[in-house]
Every structure is written in C-alpha cells, then in structure tokens.
Amino acid sequence: MKSERQHSKILIRGVEKYYKEHTALSSIDLDILQGELVCIVGPSGCGKSTLISLMAGFEKPSCGSVSIDGKEVKSPDSDRIMIFQDYGLFPWKTVMGNILFALQAKKIKGEEAFQTAREYIDLVGLEGSENKHPYQLSGGMKQRVAIARALAVEPSILFMDEPFAALDAFTRMRLQDEILRLWKEKQPTIVFVTHDLDEAVYLGGRIFVMASNPGRLSRVVKVELPRPCNRTSSAFVSYRNELFREFQLVHEKTEEYII
Amino acid sequence: MGTIANNLKKLLPVVSIAVFLLFWQYSSGFYSSTLLPSPLEVLAALFELIERGVLAEHITVSILRFLAGYILAVIFAVPLGIMFGYYPLFHFAVDPLIQVLRPISPIAWFPLAVLWFGIGNAPAVFIIFLASFFPLLLSTLDSVRQIPSIYFKVAANFGAGKRTVFFKVILPAAFPGIMVGLHIAVGTAWIHLVAGEMLGSQSGLGYLIVDSRNFLRTDWIIVGMLTVGIIGLVIYNIMKMFEIFIKKIWGVES
Numbered sequence: 001m002k003s004e005r006q007h008s009k010i011l012i013r014g015v016e017k018y019y020k021e022h023t024a025l026s027s028i029d030l031d032i033l034q035g036e037l038v039c040i041v042g043p044s045g046c047g048k049s050t051l052i053s054l055m056a057g058f059e060k061p062s063c064g065s066v067s068i069d070g071k072e073v074k075s076p077d078s079d080r081i082m083i084f085q086d087y088g089l090f091p092w093k094t095v096m097g098n099i100l101f102a103l104q105a106k107k108i109k110g111e112e113a114f115q116t117a118r119e120y121i122d123l124v125g126l127e128g129s130e131n132k133h134p135y136q137l138s139g140g141m142k143q144r145v146a147i148a149r150a151l152a153v154e155p156s157i158l159f160m161d162e163p164f165a166a167l168d169a170f171t172r173m174r175l176q177d178e179i180l181r182l183w184k185e186k187q188p189t190i191v192f193v194t195h196d197l198d199e200a201v202y203l204g205g206r207i208f209v210m211a212s213n214p215g216r217l218s219r220v221v222k223v224e225l226p227r228p229c230n231r232t233s234s235a236f237v238s239y240r241n242e243l244f245r246e247f248q249l250v251h252e253k254t255e256e257y258i259i
Numbered sequence: 260m261g262t263i264a265n266n267l268k269k270l271l272p273v274v275s276i277a278v279f280l281l282f283w284q285y286s287s288g289f290y291s292s293t294l295l296p297s298p299l300e301v302l303a304a305l306f307e308l309i310e311r312g313v314l315a316e317h318i319t320v321s322i323l324r325f326l327a328g329y330i331l332a333v334i335f336a337v338p339l340g341i342m343f344g345y346y347p348l349f350h351f352a353v354d355p356l357i358q359v360l361r362p363i364s365p366i367a368w369f370p371l372a373v374l375w376f377g378i379g380n381a382p383a384v385f386i387i388f389l390a391s392f393f394p395l396l397l398s399t400l401d402s403v404r405q406i407p408s409i410y411f412k413v414a415a416n417f418g419a420g421k422r423t424v425f426f427k428v429i430l431p432a433a434f435p436g437i438m439v440g441l442h443i444a445v446g447t448a449w450i451h452l453v454a455g456e457m458l459g460s461q462s463g464l465g466y467l468i469v470d471s472r473n474f475l476r477t478d479w480i481i482v483g484m485l486t487v488g489i490i491g492l493v494i495y496n497i498m499k500m501f502e503i504f505i506k507k508i509w510g511v512e513s
Contacts (some may be wrong), residue, residue, distance in 0.1 A: 058412060088413040092431040092509045101427060105419040153417060231465040 009034040009057060009157065009189045009242070015064035023214035024050045028064070030208060030217060034156075037183050037190040039204030040244065041197060047215025048193045049161055055191060056082045056159045068157070078106055080157035081150035085165050087142045089134045089149075091247055095121060096130040099149045106153050120148040124178065140171035152187060160192045164199065176202055180228050197243045201236060202229065209246050219246060264480050281353050296478040301485070304478035312465070318486065321452060321463040324380055327389025329448050336395035336444075337437060339471035343396075344403025345429065357396070365389040369458050391444035398443065402431060402436020434509060438502055445498050449491045464490075 010032040017025040025047040032038055040048045053059045055065050057076040068080065076082070089098050099117040103109075108116065108131045121130055124144040134142055143163055150158055160179075176199060183190055194200055195240040200207045204223055211218040223239055230236060280298050282448025287297035296304070308314040343350040365386045372382035410432055414424050464487050471479035 056416070058415075076412070076416040076418075078416065082412070082416055084409060084412075086409065088409045090410065090413075090428070090431070092434070101419075102417045105414070105417040105423060 002028075007034045008032070009068065010191070011034070011065075011070075012055070012065045013065050013067075015051075015054065015061045015066060017047070017059070017215075025054075025061075026214040026216050028217055032189060032191060035189055036209060037192065037203060038206045039192045039194055039200040040208045040210060041194055042210030042215075043212055043247065044195065046210040046212040048195075048210050049230055050215065051210075052082070052159050052161050052191060054192050056080060057115055062235045068126050078102075078153050079155050080159060081153065081155045082159040082161060082183045083143070083146050083163045085162045087134070087139075087146045088207075089142055089145055091134050094131050094133055095126060095137070095145050098134075098145055099152050102149045102153050116152055120152040123151065123182070124148040127140075136163065138171070139167050140175060143167065143175060147178075147182070151182065151188075154186075155188060157189045157191065160190065162193055162195065165195070165208075172196075172199070178196070178229055181204060184227070197240055197247075198231065200243065201225075201239045202231060207243065209243065293475050294479050295482060300478050300479045304476070307480045308479065308482055314482070314486065317462060317464050317467045317483075318490065321456065322463070322490070324383050324456070324463060325387055325448060325452050328384040328452075329381075329391050329444065332388045332395055332444065332448070333392035333441070336392045336440075337399050339431065340396045340399025340437075340440075341403050341429070343401040344433070347404075350400065350404075357393070360396070361393045366454050366458075369455070377493050378461070380460070382459040383455035383463065383465075384453065386451050387448045390451035391448040393441045394443045394447055395405070395437075398440030399433065399437050402433040402440070405436065406432040429511070435506070438505060442502060443496050445494055446491075449487075449494060453487055 008031050010030075011029045012028055015025060015028040018190070030052065040051060043049045045148050050059065055068075057073045057080075059073075074122065092103065093101060095116055096114075099120060100113055103116055105114040120131070121127060124147055125208075126141065126144055126148065129137065129141065134145070137145065146163075164175050167175065179190070179192075180203065190203075192200075192203055194203075201223055205227075207221040207223060209218055209219040209221060210216065221239065221242060225235060225239070268457055284299070286299050287295045287300075305314075341352060368386065368389055369382065372385045376382050376385060406429065410428050411424070414428050419427070452463075453465040453468070456463035457469045458465075460466045464483050468480050468483040468487075469476070471483060
C-alpha cells in the first residue's frame with residue numbers, strides 16, 4: 001500500500017512551451033504521486049494554466065515530455081478530467097443531462113447511467129436540483145455539477161484550473177472542504193491550479209510555486225498539516241507567510257509602509 | 260396615481276394611430292380619391308374585396324408562396340451554414356463567393372428567375388428563397404463558429420465521438436443563433452414576397468397592388484399594402500412566441 005502511494009502518477013521532464021516568440025514555460029520538471037493533492041500557484045502569466053492544460057492533453061509541449069502512468073499524454077482522456085473556472089456546463093442540458101452526457105460518452109447507458117448520475121448528484125449535495133438548468137443555479141452550485149460530472153466517470157486524476165476563482169469567499173471555502181472530503185472518499189490524484197495562497201495551503205500537500213518571464217517552477221513547498229486544517233492555526237499562517245515571502249508580497253507591503 | 264399614469268401610457272399608441280388617421284382623413288380632402296382615398300373609402304374597399312372573396316384568395320396564395328420559399332431556404336441554408344461553420348477551410352473557400360452574392364438584392368435576380376422558371380409561382384418563390392437564404396446561412400455559420408471552445412474541450416475530455424459532438428454539442432449550442440437567423444429571414448422574406456409578386460405573378464398580395472394600379476383603384480392598393488403590413492406583424496409575433504417557447508425548452512433565460 002505504501003509503495004502504491006509513492007508511485008509516480010504524472011511525470012514531467014524538460015517541458016517547454018512556446019507561442020511564437022513568447023516562452024510560456026521553460027524547463028519544467030516535476031513528479032506528482034498517485035493519490036496526491038498538489039497545488040500550483042503563481043501570478044497571472046506564469047504559465048500555470050498552460051502547464052495544467054499540457055498535463056490534461058489539451059495542448060502539446062513544444063519539447064520535453066508529459067507522461068501519466070508511464071504513457072505519454074497525447075490527447076484528453078476520460079481517465080483525467082479537467083474542471084474549469086467557468087464550469088463548462090452545457091446550458092441546454094439540465095443538471096442530470098449534463099452528467100448523463102459524460103456517462104453516455106463513456107458508453108454507460110440507460111438505467112445504470114441514470115443511477116450513477118443520481119448517486120453523484122447526491123454526493124455533491126445537489127439532490128432536488130436534477131432538473132434545473134445551469135442558469136437557474138448559483139456559481140457554487142454550477143461548480144458542484146461540474147465536479148459531480150467529472151467524478152461520475154471515475155477518473156484517476158482531477159485537474160482543476162482555478163475552479164473557485166469566480167466564487168465568493170464563503171462559497172469558495174465551503175467548496176474547498178468539499179474537495180477535501182471527495183478527495184478522501186474517492187482518492188483521485190488532484191492537480192489544483194490557483195492564485196489564492198490561502199487556498200493553496202488549505203488544499204495542497206505540496207505546493208508548486210511558479211514564477212513568470214519565462215514561466216517556470218521556482219520552488220516546491222511541502223505542507224504538513226492535517227486535512228482539513230484550521231485556517232487560523234499558527235502552522236497554517238506560517239506556511240502562508242512562507243508563500244507570501246516567496247512572492248515578495250510581505251516585502252512590498254513593508255515598503256509601502258515606509259513610504 | 261402611478262396606475263393612472265400607466266393606463267394613460269397604454270393609450271399612447273392608440274392616440275398616435277388616431278392622429279395618423281385624422282391627418283390622413285384631413286389631407287385626403289385636398290386630393291381626388293384616385294390620388295389619395297380617405298381612410299373611410301379604404302375601409303369600404305376592404306369590405307368590398309372581402310365580400311368578393313378576392314382578398315382571402317390573394318392572402319392564401321401569398322402565404323403559401325412565402326412558406327414554400329422560406330422552408331426551402333431553411334432546408335438548404337441551415338445545413339450549409341453548419342458545414343461552413345464547422346469546417347473553417349470550407350468557409351475560407353466559399354466566403355468570397357458569399358460576400359459577392361449577398362449584397363445583390365433578390366429583386367435583381369428577377370429577370371433570370373423569369374427566364375429560368377417562367378411566369379407563375381416559381382419566380383416569386385425563388386425570390387423569397389433568396390431573400391431568406393443569405394441571412395439564414397450567415398447567422399447559422401456565425402452561431403456555429405462562435406460556439407465557446409470550452410464545450411469542445413469538455414466533450415473531448417469525456418471522450419465523446421464525432422457523432423455525439425455534432426448532435427449533442429454543435430447543434431444545440433448553435434441553436435439560439437440559428438433561431439435568430441430564422442427570425443431575421445422571416446422579415447426579409449415577407450418584404451420581398453410583395454416585390455416578387457409585383458413582377459411576375461398573376462395572384463397574391465403583390466399582384467393585387469400592381470393590378471389595382473392598372474385600374475386606378477388606389478383604395479384597393481392601400482388595402483393591399485395594409486394587409487401586407489398586418490400579416491407581416493402577425494408572422495413576426497408568431498415567430499417571437501415560437502422563439503420564447505424554444506428558449507424555454509432549451510433552458511436559456513429570456
């Protein structure tokens with residue numbers, strides 16, 4: 001079991017990504033273990049979205065390799081589902097319809113698909129909203145639907161690209177707890193991109209810190225906290241300060257005071 | 260106070276129509292009725308045409324031609340629009356051709372239409388077809404091209420096949436845009452129906468207007484014009500109701 005946990009799930013070696021003259025990512029190397037929940041943080045323009053998009057197979061690296069379970073990633077796959085900031089729900093389908101779409105694409109049909117969809121609707125606490133359309137739901141509920149749709153096909157990896165960035169603070173915190181609960185229950189590997197440092201500390205067992213121009217990994221912070229953890233504990237605050245220092249936010253702030 | 264103001268507001272359109280009719284009645288006093296018949300004379304002409312059964316006949320013919328041309332346009336333009344929207348290379352290839360043909364008024368096609376199809380229903384149907392074809396083609400094309408890429412990403416992520424993507428993503432995602440095209444095309448088609456019938460038909464509302472001119476029955480001309488206007492309004496409203504109904508099914512707030 002222990003060795004199983006240590007098994008490398010995602011392996012990135014020497015990945016670079018260029019868009020014409022612009023270097024979006026330069027010499028990225030990283031390993032993500034099976035069942036890990038890692039966060040990738042960085043300022044906008046550091047290439048964190050590009051990186052997760054490469055891992056999910058939506059884009060291809062200019063050089064280097066991305067492999068999952070030892071196989072090179074060539075295209076998106078239903079074993080690894082991406083959750084987007086703007087949900088990616090089909091507005092013409094109900095909550096149920098959106099989840100059935102995913103199951104039917106995986107050739108799960110009829111009563112079985114219906115049962116599975118219902119199970120995952122319940123799992124994210126949306127019972128009673130099966131027949132609503134996305135426009136009738138709040139942002140938080142929409143993201144729950146997207147999460148239910150993703151989990152319904154039982155992927156081994158969830159990629160989350162700033163999934164809670166558009167939500168208000170309270171909804172965001174509630175969904176963070178939800179993600180931790182689902183992670184413990186279903187044990188997928190989760191790669192979570194965010195620019196919210198609190199969110200990174202609250203969720204990530206390891207935090208990959210990125211810097212821009214060119215987009216690169218600058219540090220890895222290992223967070224040893226129980227999950228879920230107390231957001232006001234001194235350990236939490238010290239991890240957060242470490243990240244703040246990394247981005248020189250603390251430094252800038254003191255400078256402002258001096259001036 | 261507020262409700263009284265509201266009720267008065269509702270009366271405003273009635274007032275403007277009344278003012279228009281009074282102005283019309285007043286000015287008709289200065290001209291002979293062959294130049295400008297009064298509203299009352301037009302009303303009398305309306306009853307005359309209804310009584311003779313002529314009006315109903317022309318209306319029926321016009322609506323049938325309109326439906327034929329319009330439905331033909333839908334059958335051709337919507338699939339073509341989806342194809343051009345989905346395959347950028349196709350669109351690239353045909354876009355110059357579309358851009359050249361589009362600004363040509365459907366009426367300019369008339370001489371060719373008569374040469375090709377003779378006199379009768381066909382030229383008018385052809386004109387209506389052309390009048391609805393381009394707005395439908397272009398709005399369908401645009402609505403397919405403007406489908407947010409995230410829908411395709413999600414579909415690809417879950418491993419949806421080409422058929423599923425076409426029927427379960429592209430069609431429904433483009434649908435509201437296609438609906439807008441259907442709406443616009445109804446308007447342009449109806450406007451051109453009259454032109455088509457004025458030039459090459461022996462029946463229909465457009466024919467009624469031209470033919471009445473030959474007899475100097477100005478009152479009949481105006482009856483014809485007003486009938487075209489009112490039916491256009493009715494068609495427009497039916498379309499609007501249909502759109503609201505579709506949007507409800509489709510699950511979009513309207």
